[in-house]
Amino acid sequence: MSEFDLISRYFSTKFPQRSDVDLSIGDDAAICTVPPNMQLVTAIDTLVADVHFPLTTKPEDIGYKALAVNLSDIAAMGATPVWMTLALTCPEFNEIWLQRFSDGLLELARLNQVSLIGGDTTRGPLTITIQITGLVPLNTALKRNGANPGDSIYVTGTLGDAGLGLQVAKQQVVLSTLAKKYTLSRLNRPTPRLQIGQKLLKIATSAIDISDGLVADLGHILNFSNVGASLQIDNLPLSDELLESVPYETAIELALTAGDDYELCFTTPESEVLFIDSCTYIGKIEPDLGLRCVTKTSDIFIPKANGYQHF
Amino acid sequence: MSEFDLISRYFSTKFPQRSDVDLSIGDDAAICTVPPNMQLVTAIDTLVADVHFPLTTKPEDIGYKALAVNLSDIAAMGATPVWMTLALTCPEFNEIWLQRFSDGLLELARLNQVSLIGGDTTRGPLTITIQITGLVPLNTALKRNGANPGDSIYVTGTLGDAGLGLQVAKQQVVLSTLAKKYTLSRLNRPTPRLQIGQKLLKIATSAIDISDGLVADLGHILNFSNVGASLQIDNLPLSDELLESVPYETAIELALTAGDDYELCFTTPESEVLFIDSCTYIGKIEPDLGLRCVTKTSDIFIPKANGYQHF
Structure with missing residues (x-):
């Protein structure tokens, strides 16, 4: 099958x-028109087999996650996703794999009305x-550099689930059936917080x-904002599934450093953002540089790791 | 070195x-503004080590070519390139390699005033x-579907050089020093025909x-145009270096099927496009479907291969 047949069969005709x-x-190349008074927001992310997902990951989940992590960047800017391109490198032409991969990708693209406008398919190690x-009204996009001392810090959803999910996928831990299903779903099918990001456009100082x-x-x-923060460790939103599966200290470590959650973290001068669902207050921006993790009893908590290192 | 240090050292600060x-x-994500009355033209291309270039290719040439093949797509639409993103997957953090790769990429980006607006660096097999x-005035972009019977077919530059260059790079042939240098340069540093593409906006019916x-x-x-063509084999533009290195029939085969030339092929109702440098008339669009390759003596010539197959 030629590249052209392949693209048209699995990708070009089925997307929004x-x-x-x-x-x-x-x-x-594709040709697109940008509405007046809107700016373009552009993000690019790569998933490499055996680096960003275990080789045992289902093709549907790989397709879903490859789009989800990009949509998450668009969410963090408060933008609305519109168009995507796909560069797919795979070791062989496997119709079943391609069908399943495109099913997962398509599911999330349809949910968010994202058009696939171009791509390249090449032979090589799975990447x-x-x-x-995305589009955002002129000069409204959320950035990293606007946090001010006194701003409250919030996160969406719960943290640490995907980190535990990765341990499950690698068969490093054994969990209850429900907790296993939940954490794997959080690892493989993260929810980009697009609606929340858009609601934050007039509220957040950074995201x-x-x-x-x-x-x-x-x-x-x-x-980027040239400020510091104190983080209320005991406020971190943790799922019941995480708390039932690991000791509290491990849950906190995962929440702070494991990554792959694709929740939003944002700052706002508003003292209440309860009108936005599933946001949790976790700390305050302060003028003193650095991040101070404190517990209810004001103990200083020092995480063992610093987060995912790309190299 | 973290991803962030890496990006800033080699990529973010030096580009136009x-x-x-x-x-x-x-x-x-990056934020960009599109001028009024312009459309966006978007292309994406992947180069995989040992598939799209031999492992012995110099890092500078890999960087140069990775951008050149994309600029060539923009040229074929008649657009002007403006922004690029780079997803770089490499097996290890090698400062010397990264410096040389970014030197090649930067050289061509500067030549065309292309900004690097985003990227992702990941660990894995070199990809x-x-x-x-690119930008193009509203509703003027060149497409593949506008060729009409009677249109003349033109190509830019010379064909087949890169095909021979690949044989040189793979040490399958031995050429004179000059021919070796020339064909390798055509393979590794193709010239995207951006200026010619832009001149074709009001002239070409397809490109x-x-x-x-x-x-x-x-x-x-x-x-795409639902037409056919007859191709004058003896008109194909062949370089002196190609003609001195291989038999004429081999040169024609390379010109027709080897690929990697990144010249433009376009159709136009104009009988003369001599005001555009380095374009050669090679045939006519005809109503009968199919491609007929004919020689001066009207013999039918049938190429042995059909072109590069991606799978």
């Missing part, structure tokens, strides 16, 4: 069609790169998605 | 800075994916870049 895509897959483009772990990613906000 | 890039590398975005070989790529124009 958007009216702002003037020319999609099939030419040298998936997706670039996603980031938690891909490398809370300590590392909040650290970027602090560095 | 454009005023339409509002936020570049360093946040979750380079670049996505490039494509020759990445998989003339027969395969002109075939796409014919399929």
Whole structure:
């Protein structure tokens, strides 16, 4: 099967069609029109087999996650995703694998009305790169550099689940059936917080998605904003499944450093953001540089690791 | 060294800075502004080590070519390149390799004033994916589907050089020093025909870049336009270096099927496009479907191969 047959069978015809895509897959390049008063927001992320996911990961989950991690970057900017491109490198032409991979990718693309506007399929070790483009009203995008002393720090969802899920996938721990299912789902099918990101456009002073772990990613906000923070360790949102599966200290470590959660961390001068579902207050931005993790009894807590290192 | 140090040292600060890039590398995503009355043109291409280039290829040449093949797609649309993202997967952190790779990439990016707006660096088998975005005035982009019977077919530059260069790189042939240098340069440092593409905006009815070989790529124009063509084999532009190195029949085979030339093939109702440098008339679009390769004596010539197969 040629590249062209392959693309058209598995990818080009089934994705959402958007009216702002003037020319999609099939030419040298795609042609798109950007509405007036909107800016483009662009992110690119690669998943490498056996580095970013275990080799045993289901093809559907690989497809789903490859898009989810990119959508999460768009969410962290408060933007709305519109178009994606896919660079798929795989070792062989395997129709069953491609069908399952594209099923997972398609599921999340449809949920968010993202068009696939281009791609490249090549032979080689399994590597998936997706670039996603979003739109945001002019000069409203959320960035990392706007946190101010006195701002409250919030996170969405719960933290640490994906970190435990990775241990499950690698057969390093044995959990209850329910906890196993839940943590694997959090690892393989993270939920990009697009709606929350969009609601934050007029509220947040900074935002980031938690891909490398809370300590590392909040650290970027602090560095870019030239501020510090104190983090209330006992406030960290932890799922029942995480708490029932590991000791409390381990749960906290996972929440702070394991990464792969794809929740949002944001800062806001608002004292209450309870009108946004599933956000938890976890600390305050302070003028003194550095991140101080404190417990209810004001003990200083020092995480053992710093987050996912790419090299 | 962390991903962040790596990106900033080799990539983020040295590339051309454009005023339409509002936020570049360093946040979750880049933010760009599109001028009014312009459309976006987007292409993505992956190079895999040992598939798209021999393992002995110099890092500078890999960086140069990874961008060149993408710019060539932008050229084929008649667009002007503006922004790129880079997904770089490499097996180890090797400062010397990264420096040399980014030198090659940077050379071509500077030549064309392309900003690097984002990227992802990951650990794994050497794979380079670049996505490039260009701008083109509303509804003027060149496509594959507009060729009409009676149109003349042209190509830029010379064909087949890169095909021979690949044989040189793989040590399958021995050439004169000059021919070796020339064909390797054509393989490793193809010239994206951006200026010619832009000049074609008001002239060409269709255009494509020759990445998989003339027969395969002109075939796409014919399929998308629902027309056929006769190709004057003896008109094919062949370099002196190619002609001195291999028998004429081999040169023609390489020109028709070897690919990797990154010249443009286009159709136009104009009988003369001599005001555009380095374009050669090679045939006519005809109503009868299919591609007929004929020689001066009207013999039918049937190429042995059909072009590069991705799978």
